[in-house]
Structures are given as structure tokens and as C-alpha cells.
Amino acid sequence: MKGTDPTQGGRAPSPIDPNERYVSSESYDEPIDTGGARPDLDMPTGKLIRRRFLRHRLAVISALFLALLYLCIPFVEVIAPYGANQRDAEHLYAPPQSVHIFHDGSLVAPFVYPTVATPDLENFQWKYEEDRTIRQPIRFLCLGEPYRFWGLIEGRFHLVCPPEGGTLFLLGADRLGRDVFTRLVYGMRVSLTVGLIGIAISLLIGVTLGGMAGYFGGWVDSVVQRMIEVIRSLPELPIWLALSAAVPPQWSPVSVFLMISIILGLLDWPGLARAVRSKLLSLREEEFVRAAELIGASPTRIIRTHLIPNFMSHIVVSASLSIPAMILGETALSFLGLGLRPPAVSWGVMLNDAQDLTVIEFYPWVASAMVPVILVVLAFNFLGDGLRDAMDPYS
């Protein structure tokens, strides 16, 4: 024990012993190394996980990036300078306009130069020339193209608007003269939520079936196992294609969107169910579960406070690693024209316009939806890796 016995006082009166060696009368114990050196050993798990996660710099950056994107989703209409399907027949395939802040050597408010289209009859292309004499200042916090916020409230307020009588094609315009940047922002709403809904469905099925298989065992287990085997041996993409070909074309975009997310989730659950099942099977045999049972905890309490936290981390990780697959799935389906169909805007629908090589060669900005797709998928992968490293107790 640390600390001194008060009856003995600080030091013995005569510290010199017969052998002329100094001996302290204080009781001595080897100090147990819990405090200074490794304070993390008795930290709560949550704090530990957070700490280890924050050390994974790429994962933190990815998490911030994704958080930013998801925060933007509700305010898509305000962020985009144009309407999603607003056309400008004067600027078909207009190239990206750059924003300038210097004019005649002096610093001014951000502006763009207007572009004028001339038909190039030799190559059958539109040629765009910047008119460097006219300065068109970009409007901020302004009233522009009217929209229905969330399809309910009418509004005209935008963060950024094109200049009066001019255009603001930050990433160029597509085949019908629609602003690519605006469509990217609108497409984000669909492309990013498809993964969330899909994963929710996959979680629901996977955790229920996996939980049942692991908890009840016996014939329930073997039935679920066989189901998992069958679903896993289905070729994913062709079945997605076949299922989405079965979605009636006359459905509204919203129901098609829901249906597609359901289809994406429908084939994803086996991996999850398997993981939950094996986790439950092994956890049921652990000492702490038996201890809890002996103390007299009810099954509900055991499941809720002892079992779920133990495989929650696994579920979170596998969810964050499945979402990118679904985002890519939606993109692929829409790209082939079997997913969402045009009035709806998603990154896949936008890439559908970039199907042929002439577009890649002459108007590469039409394919710019691939950049956010790659970034988002990468971010989810990094996030998942970071979470796994942080939550795995054996690393």
C-alpha cells in the first residue's frame, strides 16, 4: 500500500543502522504502473475508440468530407445556382467558365466573362469564345430560378446566382444546356441517400435473420444458412439488372428511387447475417454472459447491454464498407438506363449522358460526375478502414 502509517511519523529518529546503511522506515511497495505511463488502460471504451480513430488521419478527413456532403443534402435547392432541369438552349455543351477576381490588374468582386457560341460547320461542334471586354459579376445570396423547396415551399433564394443576363457554368453545360454543377449538387441527394436506404434494409434483414440463426440455432439456423448460400451464389449485378428491369416504367421517380434502393439492399444482407450469426454464437458461450446469467440478468438485458455492444462495432464497420458498393451499384444501373430515369437526377443518370466516346473526347466535363463518385467511394472505404482499426481490440 502506498502512503505512510501516521503513527510512525515521516522518518525513524535514528536512520543509521549498525551496518551504517540508510534504511527508510516508510513502508514500500512497487508502484503499480497505472497512472502516468498508460492512462489509456482504464479509459472508457468509447473514448478509446474515438482516440484511436482520430489518430487515423485519412479516416478523419473522409469523415469530415462525408459529413459536409450529407449536411448539404437538405439544402440542395439553395446551393445550386440553377434548377436541376433548367435548360439554356444558347449554351449547349458550353465549356466550364472560370471565375476571375482580377480585372485590368485590380482586385474586384468575383466575376465571369460571357461566352458566345459560334457553330463550327467543319466538325459539327459548338465553339465557345470568351468575351474579355465585358465583366459580369456573380451575384451572391440572391433571388434566382424559382424552385419548390423539398417539393413543398416555393422559393427563389440561392447562395449563388448567375450574373444578370449572363451564365455561370462552373463545370460547363451538358447536351441540353443544363448546368453540370447544379446537376451534380442535385444528383448528390439521390446518390448519397440510395446507399443509406439500401444499408438500412440490408441491416434489417441481416440482423434479424442472422440474430435468429445465432440465437435459436437448430433448424432455423440451417434454413438461414442455406438462404445465405443461395443468395451469395447469385451473380450480383445481373440480378440487380433483372430486378430493376422489372420496375414498371410508369412509376414516379420517387417510387423508382425507393425500389432501386430496396433492390440494392436485398442482395447485400448475407455477409452481415453471417457475421451477426457467428458473433452471436461465440458470444453466447463467453464467460461474461454466463456471469450475467448467474447474477440473474434477464435475457433482454443480456442481449441489450452485453451482446449488442459487442457486435455493434462490427455492424457499423461493415455498413460503412457496404455503402460504397451500393452507390456504385446505383451508378451502374442508372448508367445502363435501368436504374433511375431522366427527370430524376443522380450521378449515374448524369454519367448516362457520357456513354459514348465523342463526349469523352470533346466534352469531358459532361462526365465530371465521376469525380464525386470516386471521392465518395474512397471516403467511405477510408472511413470504414479507420473505424475497423479503431474498434478492433486486437490491433
Add this chain to the structure above:
Amino acid sequence: MIRYLANRIVTMLITLTVVSALVFYIINLPPGDFLSNQIAELQAQGEAASVAKAEFLRAQYSLDEPLWKQYLIWLGAVPGPDGYSGLLQGDWGWSFEFDQPVSEVLGETLWLTVLVNLAAMLFIYAVSLPLGTLAAVRAGGITDYVVAFVGYLGLATPNFLLALILLYYGQRYLGLPIGGLMDEQFEGAPFSWEKFKSILAHLIVPTIVIGTAGTASMIRRLRANLLDELGKPYVTTAKAKGVGPVKQVVKYPLRAALNPFVADIGNLLPSLVSGSVLVSVVLSLPTLGPALLAALRSQDHYLAGFILLFVSVLTLAGMLISDILLAILDPRIRFGGRGR
């Protein structure tokens, strides 16, 4: 070993039966079918002769029967009317859109599909084995980071986009041929050395495109496995005894790490097969992908059904191969049953 094999094959056949039922159900999900659409159209045009033919086909393929009976007939378990014998007897059904038997519509595409996927698989192993080993041996070094970065990029880029981009740049700067799997004059031609060379040249882009995603995950897996092995004491012992740097890695650790690597064919092949469907649509390869898409669009349901089933068989075969390989490589599986 033989018992294990027999066991696996029987399970696979059972799974295949269930899969075939699922596939048949899925292709019959869309309301209506090709023939009734066609009959309605023909009746509107008043072409009595064609209507009679369509009606004949309806009866021939018993499209008016209940679904379960249609399935059994399609499978060949129950004889259909007028000698339509079903899959088990080698009759793959009739493609209503092309007005030909399915076997003739598909013909060469079947083995071309297998060829493309095999090439992609060889590519994956040829690339990821050295790169994964290098990344593990040089863990934490520049090589490791470069390999990881390329791998991640391959994982994140949608296959079809990669296909478009590679197609464009490959054609522009390397003169690689665009689209298809062989030059036009060889289509339908008998097999010859020239045709073979043409096919090889056309295979380059599809192989790389289909292979990238798989390569990325393979590299990561091999690297992790090999790192685990390299940390074990026997490697230190080998090092201490003065075993050369190459032998040190290749002789034992790599062999141990290869085990799960090989077993992964079971996961790899399905994702390859399903990925190649999409890529071949973009690259217009004469494989099953474009045929499936067209068949799904026009509700040509015997064609679509057969393609889906064929792709499922490829998937299952991949899983079977991986199980067998694992059993050969790892005696614990062969003799211990499924111990956990």
C-alpha cells in the same frame, strides 16, 4: 477427399436448383411477356398470319400455364407440349426477339465470356502476387503507399468509367483496337492463328478493366496475410541463420500466405463475372452482358433466364473450384469436416 468432393457437388446441385427457380421467378416478375405484347401489336396491325405464329409459340412454350408448371417445363423436369424438352435435355428455349433458338443466338458468346473472365483472373493473379508481396516486404515504404493508392483508386473507380477512359486513351496513344473481341473479318470465321492474335489484341483493355477492382482487393489481402506471416518467429530464425532475402520470403511465409489468397477465387469469380457484364456493355464485347441487357429490355425471357442461369453456374463453379483448391492445399479442411 472423394467423399468431401461428392458432398460439395451435391450441395452445389441443390443450390443450383434453388437458384434456377429464383431466376425463373425474377425474369417473370415484369407484367406481361414478349409474346403477348407482340400479339397485341400484331392484332392492331391486323396481321393474322403472324398472330397465328405468336399464338402457336405461346402454346408451344405453354405461357398460359401457371408459373410453377412453366418452370418445370423450362427446367425439363416435365415434358412440354409438342416436344419442347427443357434445359435438362439441352434445349435452352426460344429467343422470341431474334426468332431463333437461344443456343444459336448465344453460340460463340458463351465461350468468349468464359475466355474474358479467365483472362481477367489470370491478370489479377499475375499482377497482385508480385505487387502484394512487394507491398508486404516493403511495408511502410514508398512502394507500399503507391501500391495502396493505386489499389484504392482501382476499388473506387466504377468499372464502366474506367472502360470508357482506357478505351479512349488506349486507342489514341497505343493504337489498341476499339470495341468487340476480334476484327470484323474474323467474326464467324473458323479458328486460325490470325483470329487468335486479333482476339488477344482486343482482350487487353477488357482484361485490365475487369481485373482492376479484383486486383485491388487481392493485393490488400495478400499484403495483410504475408505481413502476419513475416512477423512470426520462424522468419526471424531463418533470418538469423542467414537465409537469403528472397528465399526468406518465398520459401515459407509466401506459401503460407497464399492459402487464403487462392481460396479467394470463390469470392473473386462471382464479382468478376458480374462486373464483366457491365464492362462488356460499355465495350460492346460479344459476351453475355449486352445480350442480357437487350433481353431484359425486350422481356425476351427465355434468353434472359438462360443467361442469368449460365452466369450463376459460372459463379457456383468458381466457388466449387475454390473449395476444392482449399481442400487440396489445407489438409485440415479435407479431414476435419467443418470444425470451427
